[in-house]
Amino acid sequence: MRVALFLSTWLMCLGAMAAPNEPATLDRSTWPEQLNSPALFDVASRAEILTFAHALLATEALDENALKQRLNLKAINLDSIDSVRQRLWQQLLLNYNAAQQSCDQDASFCYYVEDMPSLREQAGKFVVADDSFYAAWAEPSREFHRRYLDEQLRMAALFPQIASEVAVFGEQEFNGEQMSDRLFMLTLDSGPSQSSGTTDWLTDYLRKQSMSATFFVLGNSLQARLGKTSEQAVQSLYKGQCVGVQGWEYRSHSHWQDWQDSIVRSAALVKQQLPDNYVPVFSPPYGHRRADSGAFFKSQGLQVALWNIDSQDMAASLTGEQSAHRVLTLMLLWRHGVIAFHDTQDKVRSALPWLLKATAQSGLGWQNCEAIAQ
Incomplete structure (x- = not known):
């Protein structure tokens, strides 16, 4: 009976799935600086954090049907998606606060962020100007983070019926x-x-x-x-x-x-x-x-x-x-x-x-x- 239940659950999960997209990657040569100091690592870190946060914020406007279409799934777990989103936001806030400790050395991508509302505000209006020193990186990065976010949300949409690294089950x-x-x-x-x-x-x-x-x-x-x-x-x-x-x-x-x-x-x-x-x-x-x-x-x-x-x-x-x-x-x-x-x-x-x-x-x-x- 237990084996039959496992097989039934597995087949249901497979029925909800379609082929995932190709994994995201980003040509690092589009970034104009070498990461040859902790401060320059932080500059690049702040840029990637804000780009991902901008993409994450945009998905909150999607309803269930729009998310299914975007993630190429027939059924999704909205509670799991919301839980993963909340955890991602918390991690982004911690990471951005860590990355802005070197803003006195290089102020690139340093914005007023002290709590979740201010992070969400900055993420919502984040844009890289066409004449920016970082312009060649901006669009490839946006595409990377959109695709990488889809990877995470897709795993969240199938969790826990299909377990993955997107969330943990307990203290072990x-x-x-x-x-x-x-x-x-x-x-x-x-x-x-x-x-x-x-x-x-x-x-x-x-x-x-x-x-x-x-x-x-x-x-x-x-x-x-x-x-x-x-x-x-x-x-x-x-x-x-x-x-x-x-x-x-x-x-x-x-x-x-x-x-x-x-x-x-x-x-x-x-x-x-x-x-x-x-x-x-x-x-x-x-x-x-x-x-x-x-x-x-x-x-x-x-x-x-x-x-x-x-x-x-x-x-x-x-x-x-x-x-x-x-x-x-x-x-x-x-x-x-x-x-x-x-x-x-x-x-x-x-x-x-x-x-x-x-x-x-x-x-x-x-x-x-x-x-x-x-």
């Missing part, structure tokens, strides 16, 4: 929004790759950068890697890094009958083979997990790691450079959080070095991977 879940300003955490999903593949390149690259990341591995991929090499080689592969789990297979854990076994088996394998690297954290593929799964994760001593900055590096339409540009734009917008790449995607080989170079002088911090379990 973490999405990076609680992190300190200018602090970011790097995560890599769906590995490990085959021997001498992207995982090998990434772990070596991160060690050379004196950085650590959390690698969320699949049990079957780790088992396959162990079958073709040795336990010592795998331990050497992840030296200095953290390893969490994504389950036994890269598939939705919302309506899979064996989802609990998937997590327990993969966690046991990682703890056995990588005891010094293991962190008790599960990252759900696609962000899909059950709304009532909190008790299970608590019983297993596991946290659920989500993300608020998605590279979309699995999208065929994005190159590695476009994926990196998307991540940087979202770092400017959200100013802290969890960044999700996939270490089975070769795109990260070009995206991550570009991202680190672009932000090297921006005053950002990279959280040690062990903190993800705390």
